[in-house]
Amino acid sequence: xxxxxxxxxxxxxxxxxxxxxxxxxxSDGGGREGGSNCDTNGEISPVDLLHLQQQQAxxxxxxxxxxxxTGLNSPSSNELKQSPVQVPVSMAMMTPQMITPQQMQQILSxxxxxxxLQQQQAxMLQQLQEYYKKQQEQLHLQxxxxxxxxxxxxxxxxxxxxxxxxxxxxxxxxSDLTQAGSGRRIFITTTPTDLIGYxxxxxxxxxxxxxxxxxxxxxxxxxxxxxxxxxQRQGLVNLQPGQGAVPIQSLQQAMCPTDLxxxxxDVACVQSTEEAMKHEGLDLTTxxxxxxxxxxxxxxxxxxxxxxxxxxxxxxxxxxxxARLFEWISSFTKESSDEHLMPYSKGAHLQSTHSTHEEHTAxxxxxxxxxxxxxxxxxxxxDMGQFIKHLNSEHALDDRxxxxxxxxxxxxxxxEIQLAKESERLQAMMTHLHMRPSEPxxxxxxxxxxxxxxxxxxxSEGFPEGLPHPPTSAATPITPMRQGPSVISSxxxxxxxxxxxxxxxxxxxxxxxxxxxxxxxxxxxxVRPPFTYASLxxxxxLEAPDRQLTLNEIYNWFTRMFAYFxxxxxxxxxxxxxxxxxxxCFVRVENVKxxxxxxxxxxxxxxxxPKMTGSPTxxxxxxxxxxxxxxxxxxxxxxxxxxxxxxxxxxxxxxTGASLNMLHVGHDDVSSTVEQVNSNGSCSPGLxxxxxxxxxxxxxxxxxxxxxxRPVSLMAAVNQNLSMPGDERDMEEELxxxxxx
DNA sequence: CGTCTTCTAAACATGC
DNA sequence: AGCATGTTTAGAAGAC
Numbered sequence: 001x002x003x004x005x006x007x008x009x010x011x012x013x014x015x016x017x018x019x020x021x022x023x024x025x026x027s028d029g030g031g032r033e034g035g036s037n038c039d040t041n042g043e044i045s046p047v048d049l050l051h052l053q054q055q056q057a058x059x060x061x062x063x064x065x066x067x068x069x070t071g072l073n074s075p076s077s078n079e080l081k082q083s084p085v086q087v088p089v090s091m092a093m094m095t096p097q098m099i100t101p102q103q104m105q106q107i108l109s110x111x112x113x114x115x116x117l118q119q120q121q122a123x124m125l126q127q128l129q130e131y132y133k134k135q136q137e138q139l140h141l142q143x144x145x146x147x148x149x150x151x152x153x154x155x156x157x158x159x160x161x162x163x164x165x166x167x168x169x170x171x172x173x174x175s176d177l178t179q180a181g182s183g184r185r186i187f188i189t190t191t192p193t194d195l196i197g198y199x200x201x202x203x204x205x206x207x208x209x210x211x212x213x214x215x216x217x218x219x220x221x222x223x224x225x226x227x228x229x230x231x232q233r234q235g236l237v238n239l240q241p242g243q244g245a246v247p248i249q250s251l252q253q254a255m256c257p258t259d260l261x262x263x264x265x266d267v268a269c270v271q272s273t274e275e276a277m278k279h280e281g282l283d284l285t286t287x288x289x290x291x292x293x294x295x296x297x298x299x300x301x302x303x304x305x306x307x308x309x310x311x312x313x314x315x316x317x318x319x320x321x322x323a324r325l326f327e328w329i330s331s332f333t334k335e336s337s338d339e340h341l342m343p344y345s346k347g348a349h350l351q352s353t354h355s356t357h358e359e360h361t362a363x364x365x366x367x368x369x370x371x372x373x374x375x376x377x378x379x380x381x382x383d384m385g386q387f388i389k390h391l392n393s394e395h396a397l398d399d400r401x402x403x404x405x406x407x408x409x410x411x412x413x414x415x416e417i418q419l420a421k422e423s424e425r426l427q428a429m430m431t432h433l434h435m436r437p438s439e440p441x442x443x444x445x446x447x448x449x450x451x452x453x454x455x456x457x458x459x460s461e462g463f464p465e466g467l468p469h470p471p472t473s474a475a476t477p478i479t480p481m482r483q484g485p486s487v488i489s490s491x492x493x494x495x496x497x498x499x500x501x502x503x504x505x506x507x508x509x510x511x512x513x514x515x516x517x518x519x520x521x522x523x524x525x526x527v528r529p530p531f532t533y534a535s536l537x538x539x540x541x542l543e544a545p546d547r548q549l550t551l552n553e554i555y556n557w558f559t560r561m562f563a564y565f566x567x568x569x570x571x572x573x574x575x576x577x578x579x580x581x582x583x584x585c586f587v588r589v590e591n592v593k594x595x596x597x598x599x600x601x602x603x604x605x606x607x608x609x610p611k612m613t614g615s616p617t618x619x620x621x622x623x624x625x626x627x628x629x630x631x632x633x634x635x636x637x638x639x640x641x642x643x644x645x646x647x648x649x650x651x652x653x654x655x656t657g658a659s660l661n662m663l664h665v666g667h668d669d670v671s672s673t674v675e676q677v678n679s680n681g682s683c684s685p686g687l688x689x690x691x692x693x694x695x696x697x698x699x700x701x702x703x704x705x706x707x708x709x710r711p712v713s714l715m716a717a718v719n720q721n722l723s724m725p726g727d728e729r730d731m732e733e734e735l736x737x738x739x740x741x
Numbered sequence: 742c743g744t745c746t747t748c749t750a751a752a753c754a755t756g757c
Numbered sequence: 758a759g760c761a762t763g764t765t766t767a768g769a770a771g772a773c
Contacts, residue, residue, distance in 0.1 A: 532747065551762060575748065581764050588763080595762080745773085752762075 154611065278379045366391065377402055426526060455718050519561070533572075534578040534604075537586065541599045548596040551577065 366372060367387045372379040374395050381387035395401050511531050515522070522529050529536065538558040541549050549557065555573060558565040565572050580586045580597055585604035589596050 171747085235745085571749065574750070577761095577763060578765090579747090580762095743773100745771100747769100747771085749769080750767085752764100752766080753761080757759105757761085 003559050094310060229426070364388075366395075375408055511539050515539065515561070522562045522564070523560075526564055528564045528568075533575050534583050534585070537579055537597075538599045538604055541586075541597060548591075548598045550594060550596050554580075554597065 046573065079137075128300065186552070364384065364387065366374055367381065367384065370380055371377075372381055372387060372394075373388055374391070377394065380388055381390050408635075515531075517527070518529075521527070536558065539556060540554050540561075541547055543557070555569075555577060557574065558576065559569075580588070585600045585606075587598045587600050589598055589601075
């Protein structure tokens with residue numbers, strides 16, 4: 001509440017209308033502004049400065065989030081181009097004026113959309129980390145300056161905190177400090193030791209306030225994210241690209257996990273949470289009943305344009321209020337964590353754990369790049385031994401470490417919420433793009449990354465291996481017209497009711513690669529896969545270790561691989577049985593255990609050519625990407641716009657190369673398919689055409705093998721989509737249109 | 742407009 | 758009888 005009030009002035013500045021430019025201006029001048037504020041306003045304490053800095057940073061983060069949240073729907077994001085801040089992938093989401101969500105969906109496959117979101121977050125994370133570092137350094141300088149001005153009163157002996165130890169270093173290295181904002185150069189006449197003493201005293205005095213502030217921030221973020229989530233849900237349903245009535249102010253309050261990283265640095269300023277709690281007679285882990293008086297405060301953060309009342313300055317919060325605030329926080333922490341994390345707790349925790357350990361080194365999770373990774377520490381350690389020593393001395397089991405652990409738990413919790421939010425947003429996006437807009441589907445299938453991952457592993461082990469594997473994985477038959485499955489064919493966009501998915505088979509879709517790429521998506525999203533029953537059944541059977549499955553096993557495969565097939569079981573099971581019986585390619589074999597189903601590849605290949613009918617027109621249309629031209633144009637524009645400045649050209653180059661490569665391959669594949677068709681169609685189905693046809697089919701398998709063995713996780717998906725040409729390939733599948741002409 | 746393919750639904754048979 | 762499995766038919770729909 002206080003945070004919002006404190007940032008209100010910032011938010012209402014003209015520059016805040018543009019989130020990114022606001023960020024950039026804050027990033028460039030935030031520190032200086034703070035400095036000059038202190039010069040002109042003697043009432044502002046260093047703590048105010050600190051908080052102002054934090055709020056500026058958080059505001060910037062919110063605006064990032066805002067951009068993210070409104071990126072798809074914002075009708076005008078031209079101003080983004082003006083931003084000097086480079087937000088690589090997120091820009092792809094910020095240029096929606098080029099493509100509607102529906103087009104986006106047609107253009108991008110589910111994992112691509114998912115990856116875009118994730119890439120965006122990852123990049124935001126990086127940028128915000130850098131930004132925060134910058135901010136913090138400025139902050140330290142200002143703090144020191146302010147504290148020097150305030151005088152030296154260091155009398156109490158306070159145990160230094162590593163975070164402030166860093167300041168010591170900085171102070172020692174900066175005997176003269178420039179107060180940029182005022183333009184005055186201040187020469188510090190005091191010794192660093194004096195300053196440190198003062199700082200530490202200040203730190204102790206501020207400890208409780210800091211802690212309250214941090215705790216409150218966390219809770220604020222939870223509230224905000226929940227609110228944003230709700231807004232997003234509504235926005236995805238209600239907000240169309242042409243509408244600009246996005247509750248921007250409320251969305252600006254969105255927080256991102258990066259905020260929490262900043263929190264950590266600030267939390268390091270808190271001397272002891274336990275001590276604070278002793279003083280306040282509070283315990284974060286207990287649920288206080290005295291929360292009714294703050295019920296209004298709970299709600300208020302969710303109200304756009306209505307920042308928290310009475311939150312003019314968190315620094316001036318009286319102790320009593322802080323105590324009550326603690327109560328409120330602790331009670332709400334319980335609430336939010338219990339209520340909102342439940343459905344996602346498993347997967348979300350996995351994810352957050354994963355990301356938290358992103359930078360772990362092989363030696364010690366808390367030691368990397370010569371730095372102690374203890375939250376807020378960053379102490380430099382030459383080697384492992386020194387680090388261990390440091391760890392034992394500085395981060396021993398004491399009040400401070402315990403408190404930090406608690407905060408870290410909250411950080412994780414927050415990340416979980418964030419993940420849940422993003423997951424749900426993804427679900428909403430996918431649902432919106434796949435289903436009829438009038439039929440918003442409930443997300444009654446929570447993500448379960450744990451099970452998904454384990455399943456994927458197991459499945460990858462059991463993948464068919466009998467088929468020959470051409471050495472060139474690039475030979476994976478990807479053609480421009482294969483966007484049907486890879487990009488979720490338009491028919492599948494409306495995944496309710498009868499669906500014609502002939503595109504997938506017709507275009508010799510590499511179901512395996514598509515499925516491998518979108519495996520996680522289909523497992524979790526209630527989206528109909530753009531494959532025929534026959535191709536799915538065949539895939540399931542071929543995926544089996546001995547290439548045979550009982551009917552029940554096929555059922556299980558369907559339900560396991562596709563969330564969509566976890567409902568309406570009677571319908572699709574009937575269809576499966578129907579397909580098994582109908583298609584000659586499925587052979588029933590009496591086994592000892594009973595009957596199993598196998599695939600007659602020859603029959604399966606026989607079955608496919610007629611669909612092509614060898615029509616030159618069809619082939620031509622396919623090659624020219626008929627029907628996708630306009631989309632391609634817009635998508636290309638959007639992609640170029642988003643990628644050029646964002647993907648740092650390397651990824652773009654890769655994808656361009658990949659697309660060209662794929663284009664070539666795709667073209668070849670089409671040609672070969674045509675050739676196959678002609679052979680099968682006009683000539684007698686001799687051995688060689690069928691072998692050729694089989695060969696073509698076989699070309700799909702390597703991708704299947706490769707990609708299904710890839711580690712699957714959200715983070716992995718990000719990496720895959722960031723780095724693997726195979727994934728960019730999908731994004732580029734639409735591009736060849738013009739290049740081919 | 743006809744053909745092909747796919748999907749859905751349903752009826753029916755068989756075996757446990 | 759109920760269920761799982763398997764076969765067959767019919768109709769609708771999309772693509773060509």
